[in-house]
Amino acid sequence: MAVLAFVDTQEGKITKSSYEVVSYAAKVAEKEGGEAVAITYGDVDNGDLEALGKYGAKKVLINKSVTNMLPTKLAKLTAAAAEQEGADIIVFAQDFTGKSVAPILSAKLKAGLVSGAVDYPDTTDGFVVKKNVFSGKAFAMYKVNTEKKVISILPNSVGKEEVDGTAQVEEFSADLGDSRITVTNVEKANTDGGIPLTEADLVVSAGRGLKGPENWGMIEELANKLGAATACSRPVADVGWRPHHEHVGQTGIAIRPNLYIAVGISGAIQHLAGVNGSKVIVVINTDPEAPFFKAADYGIVGDAFEVVPKLNKAIEAFQAEN
Amino acid sequence: MKILVGISKAPDTTTKIKFTNDNKEFDESGVQFIVNPYDEWYALVRGIEIKEAQGGSVTTITVGKEDVDPIIRKALAVGADDAVRIDSEPKDAFHVASQIANYAKENDYDMVLLGKETINYNGSQVGGMVAEIMDLPYISNASKMDLDGNKATIVRDIQGGKETLEVETPFVLSAAKGMAEQRIPNMRGIMAARSKKLEVVEPVDAEELTEVVSYALPPEKGDVKLVDPENVEELVELLHKEAKVI
Ligand SMILES: Cc1cc2nc3c(=O)[nH]c(=O)nc-3n(C[C@H](O)[C@H](O)[C@H](O)COP(=O)(O)OP(=O)(O)OC[C@H]3O[C@@H](n4cnc5c(N)ncnc54)[C@H](O)[C@@H]3O)c2cc1C
Ligand SMILES: Nc1ncnc2c1ncn2[C@@H]1O[C@H](COP(=O)(O)O)[C@@H](O)[C@H]1O
Numbered sequence: 010m011a012v013l014a015f016v017d018t019q020e021g022k023i024t025k026s027s028y029e030v031v032s033y034a035a036k037v038a039e040k041e042g043g044e045a046v047a048i049t050y051g052d053v054d055n056g057d058l059e060a061l062g063k064y065g066a067k068k069v070l071i072n073k074s075v076t077n078m079l080p081t082k083l084a085k086l087t088a089a090a091a092e093q094e095g096a097d098i099i100v101f102a103q104d105f106t107g108k109s110v111a112p113i114l115s116a117k118l119k120a121g122l123v124s125g126a127v128d129y130p131d132t133t134d135g136f137v138v139k140k141n142v143f144s145g146k147a148f149a150m151y152k153v154n155t156e157k158k159v160i161s162i163l164p165n166s167v168g169k170e171e172v173d174g175t176a177q178v179e180e181f182s183a184d185l186g187d188s189r190i191t192v193t194n195v196e197k198a199n200t201d202g203g204i205p206l207t208e209a210d211l212v213v214s215a216g217r218g219l220k221g222p223e224n225w226g227m228i229e230e231l232a233n234k235l236g237a238a239t240a241c242s243r244p245v246a247d248v249g250w251r252p253h254h255e256h257v258g259q260t261g262i263a264i265r266p267n268l269y270i271a272v273g274i275s276g277a278i279q280h281l282a283g284v285n286g287s288k289v290i291v292v293i294n295t296d297p298e299a300p301f302f303k304a305a306d307y308g309i310v311g312d313a314f315e316v317v318p319k320l321n322k323a324i325e326a327f328q329a330e331n
Numbered sequence: 332m333k334i335l336v337g338i339s340k341a342p343d344t345t346t347k348i349k350f351t352n353d354n355k356e357f358d359e360s361g362v363q364f365i366v367n368p369y370d371e372w373y374a375l376v377r378g379i380e381i382k383e384a385q386g387g388s389v390t391t392i393t394v395g396k397e398d399v400d401p402i403i404r405k406a407l408a409v410g411a412d413d414a415v416r417i418d419s420e421p422k423d424a425f426h427v428a429s430q431i432a433n434y435a436k437e438n439d440y441d442m443v444l445l446g447k448e449t450i451n452y453n454g455s456q457v458g459g460m461v462a463e464i465m466d467l468p469y470i471s472n473a474s475k476m477d478l479d480g481n482k483a484t485i486v487r488d489i490q491g492g493k494e495t496l497e498v499e500t501p502f503v504l505s506a507a508k509g510m511a512e513q514r515i516p517n518m519r520g521i522m523a524a525r526s527k528k529l530e531v532v533e534p535v536d537a538e539e540l541t542e543v544v545s546y547a548l549p550p551e552k553g554d555v556k557l558v559d560p561e562n563v564e565e566l567v568e569l570l571h572k573e574a575k576v577i
Contacts, residue, residue, distance in 0.1 A: 019491045078489050080459065080469055103455075105490045108448075109471035112459025116425065121540030124454050137544060144450050146348045148547045155540050189468045189502075193484075194495040205491055211576065235577060253508065259344050259450060260368055260508060268576040279344045282450075285549070289574045291566070292555070302555050307569060311560030319563045324577075327567045 010043035013096035014066060015087055017078075017106045018051040025164070025208050026102035028064050032169035033162055034100045035065020036129060041098070044068070047176065048090040050075035050083070055178055062176035064169055070094075070181035077192050080109035082185045088117050089183030091157075101161040104207060111161045120157035127166040144259050144282035164207070165265045166286065198254055206255065209238035212266045214257065214284075216242035218273020218294065218313055222250035227317045228272060234324045240264070242274045258283035272313045276301025293317065332387035332478070332500070334378040335435050336411065337445040337457065339421070340395060340402040341367040344450065350546045357451075357546065366405050369446025372513040373506035378444050379410040380511060381478060387441075388412045394421045394430045400529065407524035408516035414527065419534035422542065424452075428460030429537030436465055441481070441500040447472050447507040458505035468502045474509030 014034035016027040027049075035045040047061050047069045058069045070090050075082055087110065091099055099114065101107035103125045115122035127148065128139040135152050138160055142149045198205055206212065213232040219225065225239075232239045239255060246256035257264055259279040265286030272293045274280060281304055284290070292305040293316050302308050309316050342348075343363040351358040366375075378389045391406045391414045393399050403414045417430040435443050443465075448455040455471075462469030474493070475486040481500045486493055488507060516524075558566045570577045 017490060024490060078494065080471060081462075084459075084463070105472055105488050108455040109459060109469065112424070112428075112454075112456040113463045113469060115456070115540070116428065116460040116463035119425075119538070119540065122424065122454075122456055123541065124456055139547075142452050142546070143342070143346075143348045144344075144453060146549075147350075148549065149452075150544045150547070151541050152544045153541050189498060190470070191497045192494055193497055195489070195492060196495075197492040207490075256508075268570065268574070282344070289570070289576050291570070304552055305555040306552070306574065307566060308555045308557050309560050309563065309566065310557065316560050316563060319560075320566065323564045323567045326564070327571065327577075331571075 010041055011046045011094040011096040012038040012041065012043055013087070013091050013094060013099045014045055014047045015099065015101045015107070015110065016047045016049035016061065016069070017102065017104070018049055018053050021052045021054065023049070023053065023057055023061075024102070024104070026104055029164065029167060029169045030100050030102050030162060031061050031064040031066050033129070033167055035172070036170070037098055037100070038065075040132070046070065046090070046094045046096065048087055048181065050086060052076075058178045059175045062174035063171050065172050065174070066176040067174075069176045069178045071178060072181050072183070074182070075185065077195070078106055079188055079190055079192070080113055082188060083110045084113035084117060085185045086183055087114050090181060091118070097156060098158045098160065101159070103161040103163050107161040111159050115159045118157045118159070119155060120159045121153035121155040122159040122161070123151045123153060124161045126160050126162045129167065130160070141286070145263065145285045146282065163265060163286070165267070204236070204238040206238045206240055206257070206264060207262065209264070209266055211235050211237035211268045212240050212264060213237045213270045213272070214240035214242070214274060215245070215272040215313075216274030217244050224314070225251070227321065230321050231270070231317060231324070234321060234328070237268070242280050271301055272317060274301060275299050276304060332381055332385060332441045333439065334382065334387060334389045335438075335440040335443045336370065336375050336378045336389060336391050336406075337431055337443070338370045338375065338391045338393045338403060338406045339367045339446070339449050340364050340393070340399045341450045344368070348548070350548070354545045354547060364402060366402050367446050367449050369448060369506060371406060371409060373508065373510035374444040374446050375406055375409055375411060376511035376514050377476060377506060385478070390415060392417065392431055392434060394419055394427045396420060403529055404524050405516070407527045408520040409514055410520060412527065414529045416529060416531050417534050418531050423539035424454050424456035425460055425540045426537045428457045428464060430534055431457070432461045432464035433535045434532065435461070443503045445503070445505045447505045455505070458503055462503035465503065468498050470496065470498065470502060470504045472507045473504050474507050476504065476510065
């Protein structure tokens with residue numbers, strides 16, 4: 010038995026959450042008594058593929074002819090790899106790629122899908138996987154009743170573990186059919202070289218409390234100092250103070266960084282829904298009654314226009330020392 | 332264009348989530364239900380806009396029991412022409428997708444529009460499954476769609492950016508923010524919705540591949556540690572030494 014890890018790539022680079030996927034697959038394989046195999050695509054450096062062994066992959070299959078992220082092709086590729094390797098469990102990251110490919114694969118193989126898994130399977134009574142539901146306000150234990158299973162894990166929820174090893178790399182081809190979709194353009198979200206929000210370990214976010222777009226300089230400075238991505242609340246994106254792709258929450262994107270700093274955001278339940286998976290939350294708000302303080306680990310009751318510049322200085326001093 | 336839009340029921344976004352029956356069921360008491368925002372604001376409204384611009388029809392489809400009828404009426408009030416309800420408890424994504432795919436296949440739609448995800452189960456599963464069962468192209472997380480005859484130019488979110496693509500009808504699409512602007516139904520729409528056709532259809536046999544065995548709430552957060560605004564150095568220290576995140 011093998012556990013197959015779907016490893017996503019972008020312009021020849023393995024995405025961050027793919028390492029978590031490989032590590033997860035390796036742990037499940039160990040428990041089930043099998044090996045972790047990775048399937049990937051694109052023009053990736055052989056050394057990078059071998060290095061997946063450090064996260065537990067024994068073998069990496071690569072198809073260099075697939076160059077874009079069209080879900081139907083990627084699902085066919087993954088299904089063919091699963092068949093060759095005799096893999097009954099296939100693992101994805103619950104990101105844009107996983108969200109598009111995993112359900113197609115699930116229907117193709119009639120394999121039950123748990124999307125947004127936050128833990129390893131519990132096999133004491135069947136095959137049960139814990140996942141996020143109600144926009145992070147609760148968890149559900151999903152039992153998978155089929156022999157084949159597809160799991161997509163929420164990024165930054167299970168972590169990854171390093172082991173000793175190098176993976177054996179093999180070219181892999183399969184009949185992927187003709188695509189009925191023609192890709193005409195791909196535009197990168199962060200042309201300014203910033204850190205993509207979905208991949209960021211640290212995030213600095215601000216809301217209506219900042220009064221206007223001209224006041225974001227200190228927020229960007231804080232983010233730059235920390236190596237963090239920037240985010241915002243919905244009204245701020247709606248009125249155009251900040252770009253739409255920064256909008257986090259129930260109707261924006263959901264993130265789970267290690268640190269989320271919220272400045273001048275009240276902490277409405279729809280906002281919390283997108284950030285409540287963060288490991289540590291810091292809130293800076295003038296209003297001690299702001300609901301966000303209830304969800305926070307650390308807080309400063311104070312005026313952002315005074316606190317943030319001070320914080321920038323303090324971080325500078327800290328970084329000079331460390 | 333003959334358009335089918337998947338409409339699901341979701342608890343209002345402010346709902347405090349609780350469970351009953353030994354944490355085996357979602358406690359619906361006192362919960363206000365709404366149309367899943369992605370279905371209503373983006374998939375449905377874009378479908379209606381296309382119909383308004385070039386004619387055709389918009390039918391909504393919902394897999395559920397009678398309790399979803401008020402939600403279906405809301406979608407009709409926004410401007411769908413008619414509705415279909417597949418009379419089956421929507422327990423599992425594959426079961427739901429099989430129902431939608433079967434109905435769509437029999438009735439020849441040019442496009443099946445869904446939301447990018449339900450805010451209660453956040454599966455992002457149904458769209459891809461419908462496409463696979465129908466053997467149609469799947470365009471996930473679409474934020475823009477323009478039509479020229481039967482050729483659609485679509486922008487979708489991909490990991491790290493946006494992709495523009497072209498595809499001919501028929502296809503299955505899941506809609507995200509940007510696709511359309513929310514429409515608040517007016518009185519006339521609400522009145523008209525009452526007399527629009529809501530057809531109830533028997534489900535086809537379809538497996539449930541997964542089931543929920545229980546629910547749990549996240550552990551309560553401890554009290555927030557407040558830091559004096561005059562002493563932000565302490566916050567930096569705590570983030571470094573205690574939380575170990577910087
Ligand atoms: C269906 C639905 C979906 C939604 N989805 C989302 C979503 O995805 N994401 C989202 O963010 N919202 C969402 N919302 C909106 C949400 O309900 C809130 O309205 C929104 O999050 C509030 O944004 P805010 O905190 O920036 O602004 P406000 O609520 O106006 O809060 C501003 C805060 O700044 C503080 N403040 C003011 N001045 C200062 C200062 N000088 N220094 C420090 N603090 C200051 C105030 O005390 C206040 O707490 C949704 C709403 C609905 C109905
Ligand atoms: N019970 C249902 N009836 C009709 N459509 C549904 C149902 N459940 C989900 N959908 C559609 O499928 C989309 C994705 O749902 P999900 O895969 O559950 O996140 C939703 O946005 C709806 O458009």
